Amino acid sequence: MLAIDAAILDAIVAHARRDHPDEACGVVAGPAGEGEPTRHIPMANAERSSTFYRFDAMEQLRVWREMDDLDEEPVVIYHSHTATEAYPSRTDRNLAAEPGAHYLLVSTRDPEITEIRSFRIVDGAVTEEPVQVVNATVDSMAVQSYMFGQSPAAVDYECRA
Amino acid sequence: MAIEVRVPTILRTHTNGQKVVEGAGDTIADLLGDLDARHPGLRARLVTDDGSLHRFVNVYINDEDVRFLGALDAKVSDGDTVTILPAVAGGALGVAVAGGALGVVAAAAVLTRR
Numbered sequence: 001m002l003a004i005d006a007a008i009l010d011a012i013v014a015h016a017r018r019d020h021p022d023e024a025c026g027v028v029a030g031p032a033g034e035g036e037p038t039r040h041i042p043m044a045n046a047e048r049s050s051t052f053y054r055f056d057a058m059e060q061l062r063v064w065r066e067m068d069d070l071d072e073e074p075v076v077i078y079h080s081h082t083a084t085e086a087y088p089s090r091t092d093r094n095l096a097a098e099p100g101a102h103y104l105l106v107s108t109r110d111p112e113i114t115e116i117r118s119f120r121i122v123d124g125a126v127t128e129e130p131v132q133v134v135n136a137t138v139d140s141m142a143v144q145s146y147m148f149g150q151s152p153a154a155v156d157y158e159c160r161a
Numbered sequence: 162m163a164i165e166v167r168v169p170t171i172l173r174t175h176t177n178g179q180k181v182v183e184g185a186g187d188t189i190a191d192l193l194g195d196l197d198a199r200h201p202g203l204r205a206r207l208v209t210d211d212g213s214l215h216r217f218v219n220v221y222i223n224d225e226d227v228r229f230l231g232a233l234d235a236k237v238s239d240g241d242t243v244t245i246l247p248a249v250a251g252g253a254l255g256v257a258v259a260g261g262a263l264g265v266v267a268a269a270a271v272l273t274r275r
Contacts, residue, residue: 023252044247052252057219059224064246073170081253089253095172097218097247 001129002102002118004076006026006136008040013114015042016080016106023053024106028076029067037075037102045079052091053079076118078104085109085119086127096121102129164192164237175203184243189220190233192243197212200239207245208233217248 008028016024025045028037041063046056067073077098081089086105088096096103099122107115120127163183168176176182182200186192190208197204207218213232214220220227221244227235237243 025249027249036245047250047252049252051254054248054250057221057228057248060219060246060249061221062225062228063246064244077249079251084253090249091254095248095250097169097217098249099171154191 002037002076002104002131003132003134004037004104005132008037009116009133011040011042012078012104013116015107016108016114019045019080020108021050021082022048023050023080023082024076025053025055025079027063027074028078029063029070029072030075032071032073032090035075039072054111074098076104077101078106080108082107082108083109085117086120088121093121093124093126096124101125104131163239165242166192166196167242169246172203172206172245175200175206185239186237188231188233189214189222189227189235189237189243190235193233216266217250219246219248220244221246 012026012028015026018024020060023045024042026040026042029039029041030036031038043063044056047054055139064074081087081091084107084133086107088103088105092103092105099120103121104120105117105119116147118129118131120129163185166182166184168180168182173179174222182196184192184199186195193204193207205244207215207220209215214227222230222235222237222241229238
């Protein structure tokens with residue numbers, strides 16, 4: 001399961017919406033070995049494409065060194081799909097090279113509803129996992145909903161303004 | 162003095178879990194050959210059958226991307242730090258990606274054949 005702070009998830013969704021129709025991508029780093037995503041790092045999509053993303057190589061070196069220095073690891077690697085579902089494509093599966101990371105996908109194909117799903121991708125094999133939003137404050141005036149693509153037993157719905 | 166090589170998690174199966182190894186050579190190609198003698202299989206994860214650097218692997222000498230320094234022919238010297246990072250890439254377009262990815266080349270080949 002991926003447990004992620006509501007503020008970080010909001011920032012990821014905002015990044016995906018801002019870059020739409022291009023794919024957005026980034027990392028959430030966290031203390032090595034603990035599995036808790038604590039530091040959101042939006043990355044540039046060097047491809048500037050609506051169908052492909054790649055971290056800029058120099059930015060990646062800088063960010064990976066920074067994580068190393070802080071004894072962090074990439075806990076979450078996220079990107080958006082702007083016209084399709086939030087499910088790893090064949091390209092995503094073939095290129096996933098961080099077996100320890102949660103691969104978070106955000107679909108911005110619907111302007112009103114943001115679809116968020118999380119996966120482990122190991123040796124090209126995809127396993128979906130539940131997403132739990134922590135520290136969320138429920139707003140009674142909520143107008144936007146996130147849809148998590150999970151079995152009913154594992155769904156966490158959050159409503160927010 | 163030697164060349165310090167920083168190895169990403171996914172390749173540490175070849176280095177007994179070590180994050181940093183040392184090697185020697187005048188170019189990246191020499192260095193990878195030298196490393197492969199002590200860490201078998203490492204080179205094949207980075208270099209394609211036709212002898213070029215995998216498209217989805219980033220290799221840096223100190224602060225520079227070797228793609229701008231001559232790729233496998235890039236010169237290295239004692240005291241340099243070489244960093245290997247798998248590219249973080251993907252996307253909605255479900256086409257087969259030439260070259261495969263670091264560490265999942267076999268899986269990619271299987272998927273392509275289906």
